[in-house]
Amino acid sequence: WSFVDSKGNQQWVWLALDAQTREIVGVHIGERSAVSDQALWNSMPPVYRQCAVIYTDRWSAYDSVLPNSPT
Numbered sequence: 001w002s003f004v005d006s007k008g009n010q011q012w013v014w015l016a017l018d019a020q021t022r023e024i025v026g027v028h029i030g031e032r033s034a035v036s037d038q039a040l041w042n043s044m045p046p047v048y049r050q051c052a053v054i055y056t057d058r059w060s061a062y063d064s065v066l067p068n069s070p071t
Contacts, residue, residue, distance in 0.1 A: 010032075014029070014036060014037075015027055015040075016040060025044055026048070
């Protein structure tokens with residue numbers, strides 16, 4: 001995350017990477033919320049959504065997209 005303009009405006013950079021090629025296949029910049037989680041998911045091409053696996057810090061918003069994903 002980073003600050004934009006002031007410390008009161010925190011922004012997270014959300015990235016989805018292809019594990020083999022390291023290509024960025026999805027991106028979203030915004031707050032750390034379920035809305036941003038969904039925006040990242042929607043930014044990914046459907047072919048990547050079919051086999052996506054998320055490794056996270058177990059933050060609850062990720063459950064809204066892939067509830068059975070390993071963490």
